Amino acid sequence: MDFRFDEDQELLQNTVREFLQTEVTPGSVRTLWETETGRSPELWKQLAEIGLPGLLVPEQHDGMGMGEEEMVLLIEEAGRAALAEPVIATAAVAVPLLAELGGALANEWLPKIAAGEAVVAVGHPVSPFVEDAHVADLLLLPDGTGALHAVTRDAADVTAQPSNDPSRRIATVEFDASESTRAAHGDEASRLLAAALDRGALACAAGALGVCDRLIGLAAEYAGERKQFGKPIGSFQAVKHMLANVKVKLEYARPLVQRAAHSVANDASARDVHVSMAKLAACEAATSGAKVALQAHGAIGYTWEQDLHLWMRRAWSFDHAWGRSPFHLGRVREALFTGALPIGPGTTFRGDA
Amino acid sequence: MDLDYSKDQQTFRADAREWLQQNVPATALESFDTAEGAKQHREWEARLNAGGWAMVPWPVEYGGRGANLLEWLIFEEEYYRAGAPKRINQNGIFLLGPTIMEYGTPEQKARFLPKMASSEEVWAQGWSEPNAGSDMANIQATAFRDGDHFVLNGQKTWASRGAFADWLFGMFRTDPESERHRGLTFILVPLDLPGITVRPIEQLDGLAGFAEVFFDDVRVPVEHQLGEQGKGWSVAMATAGFERGLMLRSPARFQATAKRLVELARLHVDSIEPSVRDEVTRCWIAAEAYTLDTHRTVSRLLADGKIGAEASLNKIFWSELDLRMHELALEILGDRGELRPEAPAAGDVGSWLDGYLFALSGPIYAGTNEIQRNIIAERILGLPR
């Protein structure tokens, strides 16, 4: 038993953090906001060079062959940087889905993803919208019968649905499902879709941690500088305590995300419950971080010009993506009230492996 | 990350479970805040100690089994799973014990730890005074040196289990010129010395759960000083770390409550609002989060880390969770939520009401949650004082 990320994993996280610190700035995020796609192929290429899109791609397909433990650490960094690229859709969700599908789809698309030459988006019944469909070269989509289809974008009808976060590009997608587009059906498709949901939700939870940490950092920094009544506002207890409350939420969401990553990586039997616990807690930390950081800034935080809302919007986006809080709370509640889950002292790490 | 228990850890758990199954009293003991209950709890502690289970992380020579912190968590899980009695000597074994381990002389360790493990000597914590609550540095009780003795004068208050304890550990001002954190000394005091008056105080549940202690020219040998003279504050901060953090309130305690809460909610599922089920679910998640976080901390400590200001995060989290769980239980019990267990209509109210009253004190003792929030804001987030 050792419930820690290891040194190599933390080293990888630091490398990506440093990369994002220099390559992704509030200014560069805003520049992308003004573009039609909101995405930067050059940045995506750079991300591929440090291994991000191909993190979960098996080595035989030219990827890094790593797992969800590494993934959550890197997506936390993406959240901290307010990175808008399709890391979750492609790297965290589509890659393992393609790898599990195997065959021609995997052979064709995985190496391209690892090389930064392709974006793949994934739809799921949990949401009417597909994130990053507008830039996807390939779309993996469920139909009304629960089968899973692989469709190229030119064969799909993609309608953009502008959202509250200019970094979150979502769309409704229509397509003609046929034998030739079908990649999986029946039990296999349900299993793949369930896994996709857990991976997407886990990734959002990880991103929300980074966002929340950044929001607390921005608010603490501002509160240390801004003076009223002749003192920094951060010396007032009302300000201190609301930030401390968010910090408590964040630090107790963190171990839930860590454990959920382990459960997804090892396909633990309670994987879905663990993911929902993590998504719920991390997104609650991030959305309350958004509120509190705004309050700590006062009116300046309420402006488009101040960068704070880059992260506020990310918090709201992660909350919406891959199942909103009521969905995830519901999954945990069902497991508890049907008695499907062993509970009480000594049960936390049972059945994880 | 490795989330499997090793063979040794599994064996350790099995041994603890077996011993507890055979030894935990079948009927609940009386509250340790009564004379009879205190006696029963001391007997239980003696039995635990004879079995070698009183304080598993301590070295064998002091009555422990030399277990590591992870095994200690396993033991706690089994302890709460078995519904074993509350620990009457918790201030001794969980707070003072580790502090003596860190700051004590070899003689002090040999003198105090074994009798602490066996609860032949039950300890009370004497920090608070009428004018030193949150502002503990305002301690006014004095201990002036006279030859090879300290002479103690002043008053301590709110000392938990002080009414039935044998010893008290406290901080006293040894330097008459000193102010605030300086000039305080950590001293161990037998409560049967001449000049000591212990006055029990009834708590919200009507039982004498704490006491005030008066010192009137009490002579204590200087060997009972823990750590250096005048450096009591840093010794006390180590104790506070144990108190707020993982020692005093191990996660199993809250997992046991969360389990009882879920079971209660399941039983009354048809009569409760959906929002109550959601809240129960959130509590259970929080208890798991606390458990996971503690394992994260322990993993780090085993790999040579140190615990710091993050103990303040723990303290807020467990105390608020505990209170929330008890509030919800009373809400589920509905009209019966106000009944004492002996009321004819009480049904399955169990100990929720007393638990609720005690949970209300969680945000106060061990440093109020407002003080913890100050610590988080200033020491972790770096906000100005």
Ligand SMILES: Cc1cc2nc3c(=O)[nH]c(=O)nc-3n(C[C@H](O)[C@H](O)[C@H](O)COP(=O)(O)OP(=O)(O)OC[C@H]3O[C@@H](n4cnc5c(N)ncnc54)[C@H](O)[C@@H]3O)c2cc1C
């Ligand atoms: C059940 C129970 C058991 C206890 N057991 C022991 C024991 O065994 N030994 C022992 O020594 N003590 C014990 N205590 C005492 C406990 O440590 C004190 O109650 C606690 O430190 C608070 O001090 P106080 O009660 O004097 O409240 P005060 O310090 O007067 O505080 C009253 C209120 O003011 C707030 N406040 C005070 N200062 C600040 C500040 N700077 N910023 C913001 N808010 C502030 C507090 O948060 C609180 O809400 C126990 C208390 C309880 C309730």
